[in-house]
Amino acid sequence: MHALALALGPVHQHYLLQARQMQALSFSVHIPLVCFGIAFPMMVLFVEWLWLRTGDTMYRTLAQRWSRIVLALFAVGVITGTILSFEMGLLWPEFTATFGGVFGLGFAIEGFSFFLEAIFIGIYAYGWNKLSPRMHFLSGIPVVITGFSGSLMVISVNAWMNHPTGFRLAHGKVTHVDPLAALFGNPYLWSELIHMYVAAYMVTGFIVAGCYAVAKLRGNWGRYQRVALTIPLTIACLAAPMQLLVGDWIARDIAVAQPIKLAAFEGLYKTTRGANEHILGWYTNGQIKYGIAFPHLLSLLAFHSWNAKIIGLDTVSANDRPPINIVRFSFQIMVLLGSALAVLGVLYLLVRWRRGRLPDTRWFYRAVVLSGPAAFLCLIAGWVTTEVGRQPWVVYGVMRTSQAVTGAGGIPVGYGALVAAYVAVAIGVVWILRRLASKPLELDPAGVIPTPGDTGADTVATS
């Protein structure tokens, strides 16, 4: 086994941990915005289609107001994404220099995809009064497609980092690079892509619905709010149970491809046949303390067999293991909250189906308000599971994170500056969303059924 030949040469970085945190912070800021870029345009377009179909101008008002939010969040998505692109060079130059030829293509195509997305978002957002209604509607469709293709490209890179293929190592040197095989010939790409895509619909759907649930709880409730709640909520409630199934799929893929990661999810130290599944609790000294054990469940879930063998952490040396508790805790948050959201979704669907109306208890709307933050937590927790669970590798089993990092000094300074900038951006985003929400609703009287007490204030993002 030859050591990996680094394209630039080894360095020592005292602040590796800070560099990793900087990367994690930037992703955590980017990824929720991305969800809105993926899923919100589809909802806006559906509402616009309702307008075209029924001629009811309330739908037009709703689509226009939502499209302003899409535009504002897209702008922030663009800048946070740009920061990520910079960081690939600024923080991980060795990773980029050694493997750029393998995974770079994914980002290059992603670049075009976002190009198209930016162009059509511009056309869509500024075209309300300049294009014919049908052309305007059509100009939104590429936004939906490019949101998907963009995430396909980025996820293909991430899937490759987790399951590197498409190149060979000859005496530690990267040779025989086949970027297409690396990015798209990777069987693990699909589960990750679909899980992320569905997550985007859940996050967007629950957060948007949550805003109108706040309105409902405050007694600000009319046809406009009801429509604006129903569409995203229905999508999210359908996506939530589906996500459970996709999550199971991805976990079974992990069991085969990254057994040490699975062991970290579960805090399984010793290789075991018929392994138990633990819920909650804490991992110390090779075991789970205070957890609730379900006998054989892990073997059953991972391999569909009562006594299947699950590889434990003891099969690799201590410095090849990820930080167990962070990974395990994130994984549990995702699964528990994700299951709770699925239950909420099924409840909603049952009430709709059986009774033909929205649930009417206040508890339901309180739950919907909380579902947005919960879906967001799942999203971040899921990514922490994936990324921290991959440690200590940046390219699984091939390149260590400590080999990938920059040799430049001043990481703590950069980290501090970036935190300050993101805090400022976050404050700005909250401010702009509240401003957009508090613009008075201009509903065409012909298009609405006026309700008593409807002050006309739309309540997006007052939460």
Add this chain to the structure above:
Amino acid sequence: MLHTLPLAFVLAGVVLYTVLAGADFGAGIWQLLSGPGERGERIREHAHESMGPVWEANHVWLIFVLTVTWTAYPVFLGSLASTLSVALFIAALGIILRGASYALRSGARDARETLVIDGMFSIASLVTPFALGCAAGAIAAERVPVGNAAGQPFSSWLAAVPVTIGVLAVCFSVYMAAIFLAGDAQRSGDTEMADAFRARSLIAGAIAGAAAIAALIVVHGNAHSLYSGLVHGGALATVIVSLVAGILTLVLVWIRRYEPARVTGAVAVAAVIAAWALARNPVLLPGLTIEQAAAGHDALVTVIVAVIAGGIIMFPALGALFALTLRRRSQPMPGSETAAGAAHVGTPLRVSAGAPRVAVALFIVGIGMLNAANAGWCHIIGVVALFGFLVAGFVAVVPRALATDEP
């Protein structure tokens, strides 16, 4: 050929970024220089409105440059990003601030809020091109060695030649912006603004020209190999092209032909960048030729194919966006306020009776194929069934929900 073609794409991207995003940065700087009072406000408003629809698209050229570089010349990118990390990080912070202020401005309610946001925006617009220019200058002046952060973190880009290039980048931006804004004002029939920006273009053009000559002198004194590269052969020819295009641009602005002036301005910028590339060819960094830096054969081929295919799709779309913004202040399209143009106005939504059952059935198929079965083809069916479940479920719920009168 294979080794240099991606570099040609990258350089074309740099040219487009300099011209398009440069105008965008420059518009921000003009906001800074707009002065007080109502007139200042109008200038800021004009600068903002002209750029609003296009800035995101303009900005993506930078992403294009970055991603193609790290795919095709990974060692080059790794070396320059690690050595020039400070300059690039400052540019990145500037980009955050600029983008954020675009997003925020639409929420501003009074002049004071707008002023704060514009101020933030303008400073970022000044810092970003300067820092990027310095980084480019550091590469040109051979101050970036191969290796992980092998060069000096500060003196690599805070030296005579890089700083001069940084200043030049700012001057170019301001100049391109003034021409663009003059043209935009002329199109919308705002002669006052058009003349205001014409005067600004002429001044900025003179300054940019002077800065270019000063830069040549600084390069002569401090980076002699670059200088001698510039004054020989093909590089010299392109320097002359740049000079001619620059003068032509001033003339065109003088006679109020702003659109052609933008084109000649772009040619001038392109020629400067081409001259640099020709003067350096075939070296990217000291001791690293283009061929040595290039990624493997397959990576290059795929990135070239991807860029060409992407370009074929993208350029018509970009054209449509620019065409739309040109239509900016014209009359709204007839009928655009109503759905009259659409086919089925007033058609109620169809409520489907079978959809709930179909949804449940597809969900069960999904569980069986995705979660019980293990074969790859079963998973494909499972995923398709689950997406079918989403659609069927949506059809089952939403039309009925929208049709009822319940609140």
